[in-house]
Amino acid sequence: MELYRSSNNHGDVIxxxxxxxxxxxxxxxGDPARSVYKIQVGQVMLSKLLPDGRRQIFELLGPGSIxxxxxxxxxxxxxxxxxxxxxxxxxxxxLNHVPSIENSFVHCLEAQICAxxxxxxxxxxxxxxxRVSTYILNLVNGHDQNSEQTQSHVFVIVPMTRSEIADYLxxxxxxxxxAFSRLKRLGVISYERHDGPMRVAxxxxxxxxxxxxxx
Amino acid sequence: MELYRSSNNHGDVIxxxxxxxxxxxxxxxGDPARSVYKIQVGQVMLSKLLPDGRRQIFELLGPGSIxxxxxxxxxxxxxxxxxxxxxxxxxxxxLNHVPSIENSFVHCLEAQICAxxxxxxxxxxxxxxxRVSTYILNLVNGHDQNSEQTQSHVFVIVPMTRSEIADYLxxxxxxxxxAFSRLKRLGVISYERHDGPMRVAxxxxxxxxxxxxxx
DNA sequence: CGAAGAATTGAGGTTAATCAACGAGGGTGG
DNA sequence: CCACCCTCGTTGATTAACCTCAATTCTTCG
Numbered sequence: 019m020e021l022y023r024s025s026n027n028h029g030d031v032i033x034x035x036x037x038x039x040x041x042x043x044x045x046x047x048g049d050p051a052r053s054v055y056k057i058q059v060g061q062v063m064l065s066k067l068l069p070d071g072r073r074q075i076f077e078l079l080g081p082g083s084i085x086x087x088x089x090x091x092x093x094x095x096x097x098x099x100x101x102x103x104x105x106x107x108x109x110x111x112x113l114n115h116v117p118s119i120e121n122s123f124v125h126c127l128e129a130q131i132c133a134x135x136x137x138x139x140x141x142x143x144x145x146x147x148x149r150v151s152t153y154i155l156n157l158v159n160g161h162d163q164n165s166e167q168t169q170s171h172v173f174v175i176v177p178m179t180r181s182e183i184a185d186y187l188x189x190x191x192x193x194x195x196x197a198f199s200r201l202k203r204l205g206v207i208s209y210e211r212h213d214g215p216m217r218v219a220x221x222x223x224x225x226x227x228x229x230x231x232x233x
Numbered sequence: 234m235e236l237y238r239s240s241n242n243h244g245d246v247i248x249x250x251x252x253x254x255x256x257x258x259x260x261x262x263g264d265p266a267r268s269v270y271k272i273q274v275g276q277v278m279l280s281k282l283l284p285d286g287r288r289q290i291f292e293l294l295g296p297g298s299i300x301x302x303x304x305x306x307x308x309x310x311x312x313x314x315x316x317x318x319x320x321x322x323x324x325x326x327x328l329n330h331v332p333s334i335e336n337s338f339v340h341c342l343e344a345q346i347c348a349x350x351x352x353x354x355x356x357x358x359x360x361x362x363x364r365v366s367t368y369i370l371n372l373v374n375g376h377d378q379n380s381e382q383t384q385s386h387v388f389v390i391v392p393m394t395r396s397e398i399a400d401y402l403x404x405x406x407x408x409x410x411x412a413f414s415r416l417k418r419l420g421v422i423s424y425e426r427h428d429g430p431m432r433v434a435x436x437x438x439x440x441x442x443x444x445x446x447x448x
Numbered sequence: 449c450g451a452a453g454a455a456t457t458g459a460g461g462t463t464a465a466t467c468a469a470c471g472a473g474g475g476t477g478g
Numbered sequence: 479c480c481a482c483c484c485t486c487g488t489t490g491a492t493t494a495a496c497c498t499c500a501a502t503t504c505t506t507c508g
Contacts, residue, residue, distance in 0.1 A: 061392060075401040080375055084341045101393045126299045127342045134349040141356035142403030160295055177276060177315045186290040187356030193464055195488055405497055412454055
């Protein structure tokens with residue numbers, strides 16, 4: 019990918035240049051994901067905002083870095099310049115005109131980058147109970163064979179030990195255990211101890227998505 | 234344990250299949266980065282180990298996900314199966330036989346994914362002072378115009394406010410300020426207050442890379 | 449000069465880590 | 479079979495790290 023080139027009859031569609039002053043929002047949450055940006059000069063930071071105002075900046079990018087990638091129709095994070103910045107803008111639609119294997123490969127990487135962004139928000143800004151709740155929710159939402167639904171309940175298989183979950187969520191195994199116990203005590207989930215992987219029944223999805231937690 | 238399909242005249246080079254039992258290390262830190270893996274069935278976790286044993290798992294991957302990407306010659310993280318897993322293995326060298334633009338695009342994404350992995354380790358497992366130290370070090374190492382070197386000192390420009398650094402490192406601005414003060418008090422760095430972006434002189438790089446912090 | 453924004457520092461509170469004990473299951477070997 | 483050990487999970491008591499709230503300083507800018 020090189021700089022300042024209009025390589026086809028779309029003229030300014032590909033590799034269009036843009037200059038951005040410092041502290042300027044380049045992409046906002048919810049913007050349609052039409053373009054991908056490459057930094058030529060300057061620095062850009064990517065962040066997300068939780069509903070209650072907590073913010074996590076998860077990438078600091080310099081020359082050569084790319085941002086604006088997402089597998090979705092809209093951006094789910096904010097891109098803001100730190101310094102005077104020069105960008106090259108690439109139409110997203112153009113990215114799809116590439117061999118299919120490569121294309122799907124890029125698609126996978128994009129999705130995984132977005133997941134890493136969400137995980138940075140979790141690690142940087144969420145409480146222990148919020149982390150465990152998010153973990154459970156992701157198990158449900160993941161198109162896993164792990165999730166199973168009956169009329170009233172959702173069941174998920176938790177394929178990790180407390181220690182592994184702790185290392186994933188940036189906690190200790192004791193704190194993870196306490197968070198599970200609290201969710202059980204609150205009636206949000208239920209589970210029994212037994213040998214194999216843990217099987218959790220989710221009684222109310224709402225509290226798991228909520229932001230605040232009380233006793 | 235292997236070899237379902239050979240899809241072209243490269244023989245078993247592309248899309249070779251592999252079956253992995255649960256709790257098996259697929260990639261270890263330091264392994265030569267010859268292949269890229271795609272999950273067909275099962276779940277895989279990616280993690281890093283700090284020298285003192287702290288571990289951070291930063292990705293949980295399911296069917297369709299890719300792992301083993303790195304811009305380097307060797308893997309810098311561990312991939313381990315959680316469940317019975319079926320993988321497709323792609324030769325890394327083959328990934329380079331694609332149009333250059335796409336190729337460099339993938340390269341950028343790979344590098345950024347690795348940075349996100351490191352940042353997850355920071356957010357999940359490092360102390361406040363370690364986070365700030367790592368932040369400063371990355372400013373130095375980043376091929377930035379921000380870093381400048383004289384005979385004895387290294388200078389870096391810190392282009393962010395305490396609040397932004399805090400949101401990046403998963404801390405509060407007060408904790409960031411205290412960490413800078415501590416590093417200054419310890420004689421590791423020095424800086425003065427003034428209007429523009431902060432300019433930091435680094436006197437000893439060693440302590441910034443160290444893991445443990447006293448007084 | 450007064451106001452506003454950024455940074456620093458202190459005091460006190462809260463969350464999660466640490467240290468520790470205990471219980472449940474699953475092997476293994478006697 | 480039982481005794482033993484080991485891993486895993488739970489829970490309690492205490493500690494430590496970080497957050498919150500607050501006061502102060504420095505700088506710039508109107």
